[in-house]
Amino acid sequence: xxxxxxxxxxxxxxxxxxxxxxxxxxxxxxxxxxxxxxxxxxxxxxxxxxxxxxxxxxxxxxxxxxxxxxxxxxxxxxxxxxxxxxxxxxxxxxxxxxxxxxxxxxxxxxxxxxx
Amino acid sequence: xxxxxxxxxxxxxxxxxxxxxxxxxxxxxxxxxxxxxxxxxxxxxxxxxxxxxxxxxxxxxxxxxxxxxxxxxxxxxxxxxxxxxxxxxxxxxxxxxxxxxxxxxxxxxxxxxxx
Numbered sequence: 001x002x003x004x005x006x007x008x009x010x011x012x013x014x015x016x017x018x019x020x021x022x023x024x025x026x027x028x029x030x031x032x033x034x035x036x037x038x039x040x041x042x043x044x045x046x047x048x049x050x051x052x053x054x055x056x057x058x059x060x061x062x063x064x065x066x067x068x069x070x071x072x073x074x075x076x077x078x079x080x081x082x083x084x085x086x087x088x089x090x091x092x093x094x095x096x097x098x099x100x101x102x103x104x105x106x107x108x109x110x111x112x113x114x115x
Numbered sequence: 116x117x118x119x120x121x122x123x124x125x126x127x128x129x130x131x132x133x134x135x136x137x138x139x140x141x142x143x144x145x146x147x148x149x150x151x152x153x154x155x156x157x158x159x160x161x162x163x164x165x166x167x168x169x170x171x172x173x174x175x176x177x178x179x180x181x182x183x184x185x186x187x188x189x190x191x192x193x194x195x196x197x198x199x200x201x202x203x204x205x206x207x208x209x210x211x212x213x214x215x216x217x218x219x220x221x222x223x224x225x226x227x228x229x230x
Binding site: 006032034042043044046049088090092094103104105106107108109111 | 149157203216218219
């Protein structure tokens, strides 16, 4: 069966420090991968998506970047965090094998607080 | 533009009573629709989806949703609410992006089931 791992669960970082959040998927190949941010416990904003290794699309301009160095690994990064980067970050995947109408599966999320 | 609307920020219902959480959508082509539930500080869990076929879709934990093409709605329902159903609920629609698809989420509806 497929599983998705996301870590760390919580993170407190000072303004100006770098960020690296990691997400890995097991039990599937060539998944579509996504990073979402959820602010104030409500709406989800799509930040990045990837349909393959090295292929990253950004939905909104921001202080963050994403990379996909391996098929089932998706990394969210920042060189210098801002206070406004605080939020709940969610990684998700769905099938990239042509069955593009499948539901997405989410990791448990990372609560990032920038102080 | 492709979008999802959840018009209610919060729905309150007494335990044992039926519940409805509303969702309307705007999408080009055939809609692929999803419902997710989120418990505090957790990722989203998939509940059910409509792809094609019967307009009444049954999902996890006794939830069901009714697809109504003429009203462009996909309301989530449950015949008898439980206190443990209290959570944040998201409706989502599949939207075309470049050569793949993404899920667009509504703003979420908080369900509160009182004993």
